[in-house]
Amino acid sequence: MARKQSSSSSSPGLLKLEEQLTCDVCLGFFSDPKTLPCLHSFCQHCLEALPRDKKNEDHIFCPTCRHHTELPKEGVGAFPVAFHLNNLQETYNLMKDAAVFSPAPQEDTCNDHGKPLDVFCEACNTVICVTCLAHNHKHHEYNLVADSYTKHCESLRECLSSVEGKKEALKKVMSALTKREGEIRERGEEVLEEIHEMVEEMTNVLRQSERKLTEQAKKVTDAKLKVLSEQMKSAEKSLSLLEDVANDVEQSLKASIPQQVLRSKKQMMERMSEVTTGINVEKLHPKEKANFVLSKDIKLLHHIGDIVTYSSTALQQCRVKKVGCFERLPKEKNVSFLLSIEAPDSSLLSVPLSSLRCSLLSVSEGHQPIHTIVTTTSTDPGVYRIQCSPSASRYHTVKAQIDDVQTEDVSLVVPINPYLKNIAPLHIIDELHGPWGVAVCNHSNCVIVTENLGQCITILDRDGKKVKSLGGKGGSGDVKFSFPRGLAITPDKFILVSDNHRIQKISMDGYLKASVGEEGNGPLQFNTPYGIAISPITGQVYVADKSNHRIQVLNPDLTFSHSFGSEGSANGQFSYPVGIAIDDQEFVYVTDFKNHRIQKFSSDGEFLDKFGIRGSGPGQLNRPHGIAIDTGATGLVYAVEWANNRISVFTNKGEFVNSFGSEGSSIDQFSAPYGLTFDKDGFLYVCDYNMSRIVVY
Numbered sequence: 060m061a062r063k064q065s066s067s068s069s070s071p072g073l074l075k076l077e078e079q080l081t082c083d084v085c086l087g088f089f090s091d092p093k094t095l096p097c098l099h100s101f102c103q104h105c106l107e108a109l110p111r112d113k114k115n116e117d118h119i120f121c122p123t124c125r126h127h128t129e130l131p132k133e134g135v136g137a138f139p140v141a142f143h144l145n146n147l148q149e150t151y152n153l154m155k156d157a158a159v160f161s162p163a164p165q166e167d168t169c170n171d172h173g174k175p176l177d178v179f180c181e182a183c184n185t186v187i188c189v190t191c192l193a194h195n196h197k198h199h200e201y202n203l204v205a206d207s208y209t210k211h212c213e214s215l216r217e218c219l220s221s222v223e224g225k226k227e228a229l230k231k232v233m234s235a236l237t238k239r240e241g242e243i244r245e246r247g248e249e250v251l252e253e254i255h256e257m258v259e260e261m262t263n264v265l266r267q268s269e270r271k272l273t274e275q276a277k278k279v280t281d282a283k284l285k286v287l288s289e290q291m292k293s294a295e296k297s298l299s300l301l302e303d304v305a306n307d308v309e310q311s312l313k314a315s316i317p318q319q320v321l322r323s324k325k326q327m328m329e330r331m332s333e334v335t336t337g338i339n340v341e342k343l344h345p346k347e348k349a350n351f352v353l354s355k356d357i358k359l360l361h362h363i364g365d366i367v368t369y370s371s372t373a374l375q376q377c378r379v380k381k382v383g384c385f386e387r388l389p390k391e392k393n394v395s396f397l398l399s400i401e402a403p404d405s406s407l408l409s410v411p412l413s414s415l416r417c418s419l420l421s422v423s424e425g426h427q428p429i430h431t432i433v434t435t436t437s438t439d440p441g442v443y444r445i446q447c448s449p450s451a452s453r454y455h456t457v458k459a460q461i462d463d464v465q466t467e468d469v470s471l472v473v474p475i476n477p478y479l480k481n482i483a484p485l486h487i488i489d490e491l492h493g494p495w496g497v498a499v500c501n502h503s504n505c506v507i508v509t510e511n512l513g514q515c516i517t518i519l520d521r522d523g524k525k526v527k528s529l530g531g532k533g534g535s536g537d538v539k540f541s542f543p544r545g546l547a548i549t550p551d552k553f554i555l556v557s558d559n560h561r562i563q564k565i566s567m568d569g570y571l572k573a574s575v576g577e578e579g580n581g582p583l584q585f586n587t588p589y590g591i592a593i594s595p596i597t598g599q600v601y602v603a604d605k606s607n608h609r610i611q612v613l614n615p616d617l618t619f620s621h622s623f624g625s626e627g628s629a630n631g632q633f634s635y636p637v638g639i640a641i642d643d644q645e646f647v648y649v650t651d652f653k654n655h656r657i658q659k660f661s662s663d664g665e666f667l668d669k670f671g672i673r674g675s676g677p678g679q680l681n682r683p684h685g686i687a688i689d690t691g692a693t694g695l696v697y698a699v700e701w702a703n704n705r706i707s708v709f710t711n712k713g714e715f716v717n718s719f720g721s722e723g724s725s726i727d728q729f730s731a732p733y734g735l736t737f738d739k740d741g742f743l744y745v746c747d748y749n750m751s752r753i754v755v756y
Contacts, residue, residue, distance in 0.1 A: 074306060076151040080144065084109075084122055089148070092141035097126035100141040107135045113245070125240070167318050179207035179321050186318040208317035211324050215308065218331050222305050228340045229298045236291050239345040243287065246349035247280030276351075283347040290343055297338045304334050376403045378467040379459045382442055385474050385741045387693045392478040395446040397436065400459065400466060407441030414462050419447055422454040422470075429455070449473045451483050452756055474741035475756035477695060477708040482719040484726050485742070488523035488753040494746040496546040496590075496685075496734040497753060498554075503567065506744060507554060508753065509543040509734075516543060516556065518567070521738075523753075529554075529569035536569020545590040545639075545734065549615075550598060557588040562602060564617065575617045580607050582619040590639040590685070590734075592647070594662065601639050601647060608633040610649060610664065623664025628654050631666035638686040638699070638734075642711060648696055650683035657683060657698055657709070670713025675703050678715030683707075685734040689741065697735060697743065704729040706745065724750060 082089050084105035091103040099121050112118040117130045131137035167176045167186070174188035182199040192201060202210075254272045308327050311320055382397040398417070400408040412435060419429040432446040449455065452475045459466045475482060493512030500507060505526060506519040515531025528534040530543075541559035549555060549564070553572060556563045561576035562585075576585045586606035593600055598615040608626035610633075613619060624633045638650035646667070647660040655673035657680070660666055671680035682702035688711075689695045695716060696709045705720035720729050730749035737743055743756040 073154055076147060080147055080151060089144050092144040093135060093138035094141045095121050095128050095138060097121050097124050099123045100144055103135055176318055177204050179204050184325055186321055204317050207321060211321055215324060218328060219308055221335055222301055222331055225335055225338060225340060226301050229294060232294055232340060232343050236287060236294060236345055240287055242349040243283050247276060250276045279351050286347050290346060294343045300334055304331055374461050374464040374466060377401060377408055379457050379469040381471050384739055387476060393446055393448050394473060394476060395444055397442050397444055399442050409441040410461050416460045417445055418458050419455045420458060452485050475743050477717050485755045487726060488519060491751050493748055494753055495544045497736050497744045497746050498546050498548050499736055499738040500548050501739045502552050507546060509546050509556060511543060514540045534569060538565045538569050538571045547591040547593050549593060555591050555600060557591055557602060560585045573617055589637040592639045592641045594641055594645055595643055596645050603636045603639045605635050605637055610636060637684050640686045640688045642688045642694060643690045648686055650686045650698055652682055655680045668713060670709060687735045687737055689737050699732045699735055701731060704732060
């Protein structure tokens with residue numbers, strides 16, 4: 060019977076060391092190994108060849124765990140040396156040398172007969188001596204060990220080739236999985252950036268959409284990465300199994316002991332067949348793709364542009380279009396606005412700045428073209444910023460020239476510039492009966508006025524033409540008024556009106572939706588309410604309760620919230636508060652009529668500041684009435700002075716800017732001005748009560 064040869068005890072140890080000394084990038088032994096902050100080690104030359112992060116060129120990703128790592132200023136070579144790997148390398152070399160110089164194993168002999176095992180029984184799949192052949196294997200098929208060894212080594216090598224083939228296939232799959240992982244991560248980051256950039260262009264109302272979309276993008280990215288991670292784990296497990304089988308076979312073949320190879324040939328063949336059959340490489344190919352995008356369903360996003368070749372004829376058909384609102388630049392005393400150039404198919408035309416020249420020409424005769432400075436915007440290709448210094452608020456013609464071709468002109472109206480010395484009105488809206496309060500509904504593009512003497516509300520278009528009246532004689536709807544004064548437009552497009560000791564909420568067609576208040580000094584009781592303002596953040600309604608010398612704050616559903624103020628002249632006290640306005644930071648400004656000042660409060664009624672003293676000089680006030688904030692441009696505070704028949708302009712810190720108007724009946728004069736407001740384009744509307752008109756700046 061054949062004697063079993065003991066296997067070398069050093070072989071598994073060498074294999075384990077080889078595994079630990081193999082770089083995961085180049086799959087060779089480490090060369091000058093460096094350790095990353097995540098404690099994974101790689102060859103220095105492998106780290107130098109890794110692709111850099113697209114956003115930060117001085118960052119790389121760990122090939123093993125994808126940890127985001129910042130490169131030292133000195134480069135990859137500054138990472139810590141992996142001394143433990145160098146020590147393992149020395150240990151490996153010593154163990155390998157010991158294995159090479161160990162004495163060759165003795166040739167196997169038969170335990171029963173003491174003769175050499177030089178015959179291989181094909182039927183029994185074992186090595187025997189000639190005596191065993193004569194006694195126990197007489198009728199079996201057999202060959203000399205040398206002949207059988209050659210034949211079966213060839214068959215083992217043929218089986219091994221399939222193992223090697225699957226190894227290479229799995230390595231390619233691993234590479235594809237790693238690449239796809241990077242693509243998904245990169246695409247996930249790009250989608251988050253797109254979400255952020257898109258939402259930043261929108262108003263604060265869309266912030267909730269940003270959080271929702273960001274969460275969706277993260278969920279999609281994480282879900283895809285989870286599937287990919289499971290595939291990678293399965294692929295790594297299969298690859299490790301194949302490597303173990305291949306290493307066992309290769310070590311057996313390197314042993315140079317034919318009898319041992321032949322003895323274990325069957326088991327190795329079965330093991331290789333079992334392992335290769337159980338691994339389906341096709342199922343391990345990446346299942347997930349970086350195939351998710353941000354669907355932008357927002358019409359306000361600008362067209363990104365096209366590559367076009369334009370001719371002189373095509374340029375002559377292009378037209379200039381104003382985009383968005385005017386902006387004022389206080390320090391330069393300039394205004395700026397955005398314009399785009401549209402092709403006949405409504406697409407935006409993007410031209411080099413060096414080719415574009417733009418000027419403004421006042422419609423009035425005798426004015427020279429106004430020089431402009433043209434720059435591009437950082438976020439909107441095809442949109443240009445125009446900065447200029449118009450001398451007055453009036454109609455202008457915008458002329459744009461591309462190279463030597465003049466595009467189609469466009470008209471625009473430059474709104475009020477409070478920093479100019481001479482401020483002239485743009486036009487007037489007349490034939491009103493005691494206009495008191497005014498508001499602009501940007502949703503329906505109309506101007507709404509309370510006619511105190513007409514006991515009605517009048518709705519006008521932007522050109523000043525009457526659309527309809529609500530209440531009064533012959534007015535629409537079922538609402539009735541006694542002394543309509545202040546008004547405001549709610550976010551849901553209803554009109555709030557301060558009337559005789561009450562606040563009424565009506566629809567745009569004149570039907571009463573709610574009415575709160577009665578005469579008194581308790582919660583939800585009023586004594587001659589005047590100005591109304593709505594918080595842009597909370598939607599709460601602030602009412603100047605004039606003869607109660609306080610401000611009442613109502614919730615959006617017109618229930619009582621709180622009140623602040625009392626009669627007096629100290630900070631936070633009032634003597635007939637009449638006008639109220641709220642800026643976009645929710646600071647509350649109140650005109651303190653008989654104290655001849657403006658007071659500034661927090662949203663909860665805490666006193667913050669005051670400005671103005673009685674008088675008619677610059678920065679002085681005399682019976683301030685209506686108040687408005689130019690929130691769309693400068694944040695300046697505009698206050699109507701009833702006794703001085705003018706409008707004074709302050710910063711939100713009370714610094715005097717300018718004043719305009721005087722007592723009289725001409726277009727640039729007032730007689731008892733009351734309410735005022737701004738529209739989204741920066742135009743100012745002032746109620747001139749005794750002259751029965753609204754003056755537009």
